[in-house]
Amino acid sequence: MVWKKKNKILIAVLLAFIIAAGVFLTYTLKKENAVASINGETITKDELYDKLVNQYGSDTVDQIIEDKIVASEAAKKNITISNSTVTTEINKLKEQYGGEDAFKQALVDNNTTLTALKNDVKNYLLIKKLIEPEITVTEDEMKTYFDQNKDSFATAEQVKASHILVADEKTAKEIKQKLDNGEDFATLAKKYSTDSSTKENGGELGYFAKGTMVTEFDNVAFSLPVGKISDPVKTTYGYHIIKVEDKKPAQAANYEASKTQIKETLIDQKVDSEYQTWIDSKKKNYDIVNTLSKDA
Known part of the structure; x- marks a missing residue:
């Protein structure tokens, strides 16, 4: 189990x-x-x-x-x-x-x-x-547990993002142009994204820590300002367009x-x-x- x-x-x-x-x-x-x-x-x-x-x-x-x-x-x-x-x-x-x-x-x-x-x-x-x-x-039991497991209570920097994944660069650029023209990110994700696990939710990935995603995706997501949409990002899965929605700073463990x-x-x-x-x-x-x- x-x-x-x-x-x-x-x-x-x-x-x-x-x-x-x-x-x-x-x-x-x-x-x-x-x-x-x-x-x-x-x-x-x-x-x-x-x-x-x-x-x-x-x-x-x-x-x-x-x-x-x-x-x-x-x-x-x-x-x-x-x-x-x-x-x-x-x-x-x-x-x-x-x-x-x-x-x-x-x-x-x-x-x-x-x-x-x-x-x-x-x-x-x-x-x-x-x-x-x-x-x-x-x-005393709670403090002892905290001291023994302190690393697990620290929080790494996190990003909340959505993405649209497509197979080729040409399609990715066309979608980016639509976004630049003011079309809705979630609507385009539902229509075009090949990521079946996220497309129906408008491409939402939720919060994730650095190292969760592939390197190319991580580098863009963690460097992009909140509210911004990336140019197409190539990974082994295809071409992503990433929208950063929020960020949470790293936090040390706090009892x-x-x-x-x-x-x-x-x-x-x-x-x-x-x-x-x-x-x-x-x-x-x-x-x-x-x-x-x-x-x-």
Whole structure:
């Protein structure tokens, strides 16, 4: 699992969902049908089901049991997670991955779907709300974390820019002339840009630090004044016309400005480390039977 979420609970839940879905689908299909063959010898869905149950059944059922306990404990305390809260977390993941396209590819790479991910994020947020009241984060802990991770709280110089990418210099010059004549940058990006990931947003790239883009692009974007539009810039991708919309200066790490982020990070770490103790204590209050358990 490669999600940039600093929490192995969420990772475990995601993997469990995928495994559980596989077991469930296999069980509900007609077992007599073959799923494969080798030299004419069939491999049946019955064999596949048995293999999945033997390998993953016990752990998957344990995960489902834990999910139901979480849901029950949340209901007791009237804890809910709104769809808008889940959407906010999903948008954070998209930003961490560098945009919609990279995020969608991550879903494919991890053999999951947006719907499944939303369910897993919601479940994790329930866990966090249940455990967080039992967690204390001290000022000393936050200062220690800041000192140990100071570089990550410094901000490099950033540029906010848009671009129009085309394949040849002739087209690029024609578009630049249209811009010089007063035509709208976003409209031309939607019409001409070959960058499918940005064209529908008018070529917007958002903020990026130096070194994020290829050298030729970077050099122009960071030297161009705010509000200005470049002449065509050649890179390995084609010809870019760059519009600089804003700039943010570099900032040194600042503890006071970073306290909220640090506290949230430490809470996530403590939720992660204390989850197993918490869920084990809650299991004692439930009548649980797992016939697939290794101890059964």
